[in-house]
Amino acid sequence: MTPRSRGPALFWRVAIGNAAVLAVACVITAFVFAPSETDIALREFAIFLGGLASMLAINLLLLRRALGPLRELTSFARRIDPLEPGLRLQVTGGDSEATELADAFNDMLDRLEAERRASVGRALAAQEGERLRVAQELHDGVGQSLTGVVLQLGRVVRDVDEGARPRVVEAQETARESLEEVRRIARRLRPEALDDLGLASALHVLGERVAEHTELRVDVHVQPSLEFGADEELVLYRVAQEALTNVARHAGAKRAEVRLERAAGRSRLEVDDDGSGVPGEAQEGGGVLGMRERAVLVGGTLKVARSPLGGTRVTLELPS
Structure with missing residues (x-):
């Protein structure tokens, strides 16, 4: 699934907000403290550009480091496969709130994988128990019945006339093959x-x-x-x-x-x-x-x- 567009990155949203605040502050300061309206444009524009450059540099140093774990967490979350456990996010960025969030995410993965392992274990244990029950029923029930049929047909072969004997022998072989198939299925089940x-x-x-x-x-x-x-x-x-x-x-x-x-x-x-x-x-x-x-x-x-x-x-x- 393609990730939906979320607009500008958080860093740029914070930077744009700060720039807007700085611009408003410069405009207000210019009109309040300027000696005449003719001195406003160039001087305040230069102050604004200098302040904007300083603000972006400070944001770049502070926010990128603080928000780095969030980007790592987003990328990591998209790579997670529930059937390939053990992957964890290697957290960097000191003691920021984003780092704490990444740590909490790893803890959540530990709990989810433990629960999944337990649920899979219960399901497979139930499956193996059912396999064992069916295998025993095939061996002790159907297998014993087919064994009896093979033995009975063996006795019948000795008593029937020559014309019917080939058909009885064929039926006996079919029953014997069915018995072997039942045993093979039982062995496969357990x-x-x-x-x-x-x-x-x-x-x-x-x-x-x-x-x-x-x-x-x-x-x-x-x-x-x-x-x-x-x-x-x-x-x-x-x-x-x-x-x-x-x-x-x-x-x-x-x-x-x-x-x-x-x-x-x-x-x-x-x-x-x-x-x-x-x-x-x-x-x-x-x-x-x-x-x-x-x-x-x-x-x-x-x-x-x-x-x-x-x-x-x-x-x-x-x-x-």
């Missing part, structure tokens, strides 16, 4: 490998399963001895999962790489592909917004850029 084996093993299993069900070749590299909290592990896994899903669905890629490592005091997850890339105007689609919201939960930042492989690179950086 990754058992993450709960049982840890993040590194879960990422390798994720890569294997994506490669198994798509035409992608997925290489996973995880730096040894990395440790994360439960929330961080879940965010890292979900971001990798969503990024690989986007690659499989939209990128037209043949190869993808997942790397998790720690460098310069920050943990970094990178997912690269050799596909067609993501147009700039479409970066908030395809699950990217959801990944950025997950990054906010753990104080991280997510970026989407061109990959050295030729496609897209999704990078998630954690603060520790």
Whole structure:
């Protein structure tokens, strides 16, 4: 959105007001104290110009320094992205009211980011709880029912005549494929490998399963001895999962790489592909917004850029 026009800057409004006051004062002084009307014009005009130049110089020295934080605050406010937390205004200008305003603005950002992180955390926790419930119902309900159907059809195959047996076998295979699909969906909803084996093993299993069900070749590299909290592990896994899903669905890629490592005091997850890339105007689609919201939960930042492989690179950086 284009900022609306607000007229002259505050500095010039103050300077013009002061100049108007100075001009009125010079005119009044000239008419009151001048010995004759013929002496007014040139002398008072010179006094007015000298006073005006002095006033502008003083305004320039005092007001620009005092109002500098306001300009910085305006420019900074236009750059703020709620999904990229951590940016703060570097305040200059001493102890002026404008500096206090900038400090208050930074404090407000701290409170807003804390509240957003808490609200995102509650929403994602509810989402993960619902995923777990649905996964359990699929596994224990639908999965068990389909297992029973497969076993029953297996017994029926032995009792039917030869003419009907191929159709029963076909029905049994269809039920078995449906059972595998239900199990795959349940695993996607709640990754058992993450709960049982840890993040590194879960990422390798994720890569294997994506490669198994798509035409992608997925290489996973995880730096040894990395440790994360439960929330961080879940965010890292979900971001990798969503990024690989986007690659499989939209990128037209043949190869993808997942790397998790720690460098310069920050943990970094990178997912690269050799596909067609993501147009700039479409970066908030395809699950990217959801990944950025997950990054906010753990104080991280997510970026989407061109990959050295030729496609897209999704990078998630954690603060520790």
